[in-house]
Amino acid sequence: MLAKKKLAWLVLAVFAGLAGLAAGLVQWQGVALAQTPSASTPVGPVIRVKTIRPRTGSDLEVGVEQPADVAPYYRVELQSQVAGTLKFLEKDIGDKVAAGERLAEIEPVEGAGDGKAKGVVTAPFDGVIARRSADPGTFVANPAIVSGVSPLLVVERTDIVTISMRVPEAYVAQVGKDTEAELRLDAMPGKVLRFKPTRLAPSLDPADRTLVLEVDLYNGTAEEHRQFLERAKLSRNAALKGRTLPEFPKGLEVGAAARLLPGMYGKMR
Numbered sequence: 001m002l003a004k005k006k007l008a009w010l011v012l013a014v015f016a017g018l019a020g021l022a023a024g025l026v027q028w029q030g031v032a033l034a035q036t037p038s039a040s041t042p043v044g045p046v047i048r049v050k051t052i053r054p055r056t057g058s059d060l061e062v063g064v065e066q067p068a069d070v071a072p073y074y075r076v077e078l079q080s081q082v083a084g085t086l087k088f089l090e091k092d093i094g095d096k097v098a099a100g101e102r103l104a105e106i107e108p109v110e111g112a113g114d115g116k117a118k119g120v121v122t123a124p125f126d127g128v129i130a131r132r133s134a135d136p137g138t139f140v141a142n143p144a145i146v147s148g149v150s151p152l153l154v155v156e157r158t159d160i161v162t163i164s165m166r167v168p169e170a171y172v173a174q175v176g177k178d179t180e181a182e183l184r185l186d187a188m189p190g191k192v193l194r195f196k197p198t199r200l201a202p203s204l205d206p207a208d209r210t211l212v213l214e215v216d217l218y219n220g221t222a223e224e225h226r227q228f229l230e231r232a233k234l235s236r237n238a239a240l241k242g243r244t245l246p247e248f249p250k251g252l253e254v255g256a257a258a259r260l261l262p263g264m265y266g267k268m269r
Contacts, residue, residue, distance in 0.1 A: 065267050068183060069264065086134050086140050089105075105120050127157040128158060161219050163214070200214075219260050
């Protein structure tokens with residue numbers, strides 16, 4: 001009798017073990033099925049990560065490209081110092097003028113001045129007439145009394161032009177007088193002019209946190225530039241800003257002139 005009871009308990013233990021094993025197997029298969037992607041489940045791309053060593057050294061170049069525009073080297077708006085009738089004005093747009101040349105003469109109205117000397121307008125520098133707004137016989141108001149009076153003439157010096165750009169604060173430390181710069185103008189597709197900066201502002205503009213960079217370029221041929229340097233040497237560069245000579249840009253064909261016009265727009269790098 002005792003042997004039969006032991007056998008019954010043994011059979012029950014075996015069945016219980018088999019039942020537990022079967023339950024564990026079913027649970028494992030369910031997890032495996034849940035983790036295994038089906039054929040209809042999209043599989044993302046394989047992302048490979050590669051560790052590299054960043055490049056450093058003095059030959060590493062850092063570039064910044066900003067809008068740049070061309071301006072005349074000098075520009076002045078000439079007005080009368082007295083009110084009166086314009087008696088003399090011969091020069092017109094595009095005409096060249098010499099420093100000290102008489103350009104206009106105004107006959108003052110009675111009591112408007114102490115002599116005709118104040119009614120004479122002369123050219124302050126060698127240049128070209130860029131704008132003319134009056135003809136002989138026109139009554140000219142005194143801009144010191146009447147606001148909004150248009151200038152009689154606008155004179156520009158364009159044998160030298162000044163190109164300017166604004167350098168963002170993040171790149172200021174990489175910019176200096178020896179920095180190589182490139183200019184690409186919309187009006188000169190395919191051409192790249194190369195030069196070095198002429199001057200840098202001593203501080204950032206607080207309005208936009210940029211540094212003004214300017215370049216003075218000779219606006220002629222290489223031979224004309226050579227002759228210009230000889231003349232400038234005789235005067236000790238007296239007619240130049242800071243007595244600094246303008247640079248002749250690299251990137252032009254032999255014998256070609258820059259011919260940059262004030263108002264041209266492009267990008268400097």
